Amino acid sequence: MDAPTRPWPTGKVEVLEPLVRRVLAPNPSPFTYTGTQTYLIGTAADVVVLDPGPNDPAHIDALLAAIGDARVRTITCTHTHRDHSPAAAPLKLLTGAEIVGCAPLVLDTSGPRADAPFDTTYAPDRVMQDGEAIAGDGYTLRAVATPGHTSNHLCFALEQTGALFTGDHVMGWSTSVVSPPDGDMAAYMLSLTLLYDRADRVYYPAHGPAVEKPQQLVRGMVGHRRQRERQILRQLEHGPQAIPDMVPAMYKGTDPGLYPAAGMSVLAHLIDLEQKGKVSRQGETWRLAA
Incomplete structure (x- = not known):
């Protein structure tokens, strides 16, 4: 906005x-x-x-x-x-x-x-x-x-x-x-x-x-976060990736100066997906769970 x-x-x-x-x-x-x-x-x-x-x-x-x-x-x-x-x-x-x-x-x-x-x-x-x-x-x-x-x-x-x-x-x-x-x-x-x-x-x-219209906004926020999850999983379908490689594809049109901050949001999602058993990591590289 x-x-x-x-x-x-x-x-x-x-x-x-x-x-x-x-x-x-x-x-x-x-x-x-x-x-x-x-x-x-x-x-x-x-x-x-x-x-x-x-x-x-x-x-x-x-x-x-x-x-x-x-x-x-x-x-x-x-x-x-x-x-x-x-x-x-x-x-x-x-x-x-x-x-x-x-x-x-x-x-x-x-x-x-x-x-x-x-x-x-x-x-x-x-x-x-x-x-x-x-x-x-x-x-x-x-x-x-x-x-x-x-x-x-x-x-x-x-x-x-x-x-x-x-x-x-x-x-x-x-x-x-x-x-x-x-x-x-x-x-x-x-x-x-x-x-x-x-x-x-x-x-x-x-x-x-x-x-x-608070409930309408919250419903949209939940949907937005679920969409981000799906984006991450789609990115990892192409193979293991580090967060700096994922962000430009996920945040098209965003000022590159904001990429590091966007990467923190991606990290938060990845940690959540890791806890759910959907992804795993080795060092700085993330991949779909086997």
Whole structure:
């Protein structure tokens, strides 16, 4: 999906529904779309700040202006990539609110990435478990464990309105990155099935527009991943191959500068197919299982 025409509403408060406001961070990129979207959930008196975003002074100032005189009940994070959680620590100092949400996770990933690396500063006061809730003035926000994009990823369901805040698990502009060693394709597919079986009214992702037909999108995402699996198996029908040999044929029309990142997605699929007994590897070379 192409980015919308500028100007984007960076730093401005957008009211999405009575209990939900959104503030766009100034960190656009080929992998964050127009930037990370921070959500303020609650009333004029009591809010949760969800995915506070990058530690950018302009973004933090915009959040403080949007919060106004409200009590910040918690600062909550879906996962610990650097475009999502670094503003949590300075916002805690400024508001006194606790940091709760996903578990801390830092990995040294030296390979190519198609997303932000991990946030080494994230230090939650409390880790939320699947099904645990934050209850405030007229709202209840319940954690939904969705590992796959990262092993610590959580979505959050707003029970009063049927909205689901999907972080990077389901985005409004692109498929999610699943990058080993922490990104796990099998877990990601199971988490998509979990969301498909829910009855959420709308998704509010960290990047891209709201998803008004969530089950339709999730069904398409599952189909897209299955298609990638079939592409990989067809490639290996021609004989053993290394990932750099597979990517150009699978991602025709893609900027070659993005091939290393695409290769990580192919690796995630190959690991999943290996666990299913469909492929095997010897060193850097992959082949169909005997």
